[in-house]
Amino acid sequence: MTEPALAPAPSADTLLEALRARLGAAHVLTAPSDLDPYLVESRKLYRGSALAAVRPGSTEEVAFVVEACAAAGVAVVAQGGNTGLVGGGVPHGGVVLSLARMNRIVSLDPVNASIVVEAGAILADVQDAADAAGLLFPLSYASRGSARIGGALACNSGGIAVLAYGNARDLVLGLEVVLADGRVWNGLKALRKNNAGYDLKHLFVGSEGTLGIITMAVLKLFPKPASRTVGFVGLPSVRVALDLFARLRKRADRDLTAFEFIPPVGLDMVLRHMPGTVRPLAGAHGAYALIELASARPDADTRAELEAALSDAIEDGLVEDATLGASEAQNLGLWALREHLSDAQGYEGGSIKHDVSVPLSRLADFVEQASAACEAAMPGLRVCAFGHVGDGNMHFNLSQPVGMDKAAFLGAWADFNRIVHDIVTAMDGSIAAEHGVGLIKRDELQHYGDPVALDLMRAIKAGLDPQDRLNPGKVVALSSDPQPALP
Numbered sequence: 009m010t011e012p013a014l015a016p017a018p019s020a021d022t023l024l025e026a027l028r029a030r031l032g033a034a035h036v037l038t039a040p041s042d043l044d045p046y047l048v049e050s051r052k053l054y055r056g057s058a059l060a061a062v063r064p065g066s067t068e069e070v071a072f073v074v075e076a077c078a079a080a081g082v083a084v085v086a087q088g089g090n091t092g093l094v095g096g097g098v099p100h101g102g103v104v105l106s107l108a109r110m111n112r113i114v115s116l117d118p119v120n121a122s123i124v125v126e127a128g129a130i131l132a133d134v135q136d137a138a139d140a141a142g143l144l145f146p147l148s149y150a151s152r153g154s155a156r157i158g159g160a161l162a163c164n165s166g167g168i169a170v171l172a173y174g175n176a177r178d179l180v181l182g183l184e185v186v187l188a189d190g191r192v193w194n195g196l197k198a199l200r201k202n203n204a205g206y207d208l209k210h211l212f213v214g215s216e217g218t219l220g221i222i223t224m225a226v227l228k229l230f231p232k233p234a235s236r237t238v239g240f241v242g243l244p245s246v247r248v249a250l251d252l253f254a255r256l257r258k259r260a261d262r263d264l265t266a267f268e269f270i271p272p273v274g275l276d277m278v279l280r281h282m283p284g285t286v287r288p289l290a291g292a293h294g295a296y297a298l299i300e301l302a303s304a305r306p307d308a309d310t311r312a313e314l315e316a317a318l319s320d321a322i323e324d325g326l327v328e329d330a331t332l333g334a335s336e337a338q339n340l341g342l343w344a345l346r347e348h349l350s351d352a353q354g355y356e357g358g359s360i361k362h363d364v365s366v367p368l369s370r371l372a373d374f375v376e377q378a379s380a381a382c383e384a385a386m387p388g389l390r391v392c393a394f395g396h397v398g399d400g401n402m403h404f405n406l407s408q409p410v411g412m413d414k415a416a417f418l419g420a421w422a423d424f425n426r427i428v429h430d431i432v433t434a435m436d437g438s439i440a441a442e443h444g445v446g447l448i449k450r451d452e453l454q455h456y457g458d459p460v461a462l463d464l465m466r467a468i469k470a471g472l473d474p475q476d477r478l479n480p481g482k483v484v485a486l487s488s489d490p491q492p493a494l495p
């Protein structure tokens with residue numbers, strides 16, 4: 009018996025014609041100058057290629073693009089604000105699907121404390137919409153003016169408020185997702201309890217565009233803090249910073265909303281390169297921490313609370329010096345010192361980044377051991393380890409020795425991965441704490457990941473995207489995938 013002949017896959021030209029007919033020619037970009045911004049990522053480590061970048065305006069149009077690409081055997085790479093830090097949104101062939109036009113705040117329910125937004129809504133716009141309703145959407149980080157909700161959810165991003173409110177995953181109630189075959193899953197429920205079978209939304213959160221394209225989300229909102237105080241403290245070491253964190257967590261409990269670690273080398277880089285920044289404390293210290301207390305209780309006085317806690321900590325020899333923001337402008341000025349850390353390192357030549365987490369009880373050991381090992385491997389290298397201490401998450405970044413050739417330094421990336429990630433793994437930590445895996449850590453995940461976990465991930469990928477059309481080559485390596493994971 010002969011098999012019926014399969015219809016030939018449409019050619020690339022036929023596909024582009026179909027996309028133009030449905031989306032309008034203005035939303036199917038193929039000219040090199042139009043395509044360019046979609047082919048590079050924020051750190052400029054990767055440059056990709058694509059047939060086109062398409063800009064659908066609705067869920068139905070997203071579904072059409074995915075279905076048409078599937079029929080043509082063409083990959084689809086979702087892109088939000090393109091601020092991701094692991095090369096996940098860079099296409100290597102196929103079509104880039106930008107969610108930028110789908111940026112509406114759809115509705116806000118103050119009683120349910122939830123908001124429905126399209127996946128292309130900019131994070132800062134969602135924060136503003138919540139604020140205008142007297143509520144808080146707490147997900148926040150330095151790229152909030154460009155990052156989009158679909159990207160934030162697809163990366164399960166973290167940021168500066170995880171300590172109090174959790175990662176993006178903890179902030180989502182429901183999702184609408186276009187699947188690899190073009191079907192639309194409507195999981196836009198605004199429920200805080202729903203045990204009707206597997207919790208499918210959590211498959212897509214953190215899947216970095218490899219399992220489906222998020223088109224809409226229902227997000228949780230919270231009471232807006234009535235009182236907020238930001239402090240900046242100088243301490244002798246990262247170990248003492250952890251002691252201070254443990255003490256504050258006990259004392260301030262849920263009012264402790266952020267505890268960020270800043271090393272002296274990082275503070276100096278920020279003050280050297282970022283205009284408008286001011287040294288917050290008169291003297292130099294072995295370590296710094298930015299602390300935020302916030303409370304929605306109308307009678308809360310977080311300033312008095314932090315002042316009392318820090319003066320006890322000074323008396324007990326934990327804190328050497330401290331300052332508190334006296335106004336919202338001063339609070340923002342202190343936060344700027346933390347948020348400019350990544351950018352400031354860019355002015356110091358090559359930077360090799362590790363986004364890792366370990367149990368809090370091991371964090372000081374990790375910083376000490378990994379710093380010593382990296383400094384021994386390359387004398388003169390500057391360890392700039394900073395981050396979300398309260399979450400056990402360090403951005404363990406290495407700035408090149410002064411005067412060294414940048415390319416030669418970046419060429420050692422894989423060697424430093426081995427040093428740092430071996431230590432992280434020995435401490436039962438994670439080699440990908442909040443930025444995800446994307447391309448840059450794909451082979452590291454393969455190297456360090458539990459084989460059973462990797463099998464499960466591949467089974468999920470194969471179940472939801474059997475043709476490997478959605479963001480192929482990212483997160484979990486398929487044997488046929490040729491893309492190199494390091495720049």
Ligand SMILES: Cc1cc2nc3c(=O)[nH]c(=O)nc-3n(C[C@H](O)[C@H](O)[C@H](O)COP(=O)(O)OP(=O)(O)OC[C@H]3O[C@@H](n4cnc5c(N)ncnc54)[C@H](O)[C@@H]3O)c2cc1C
Nearest residue numbers: 088089090091092096149156158159160162165166217222
């Ligand atoms: C200065 C700076 C500071 C940052 N700080 C932090 C931080 O503190 N914490 C943190 O976690 N991250 C941080 N990031 C990383 C990044 O900004 C966030 O992860 C952000 O949420 C990514 O959103 P995006 O819209 O830019 O996603 P993109 O970069 O466009 O995409 C990221 C990934 O998600 C996929 N994707 C995008 N949209 C969708 C969609 N609708 N459906 C399915 N998949 C999709 C892409 O294919 C890609 O794999 C920072 C980045 C910068 C540049």
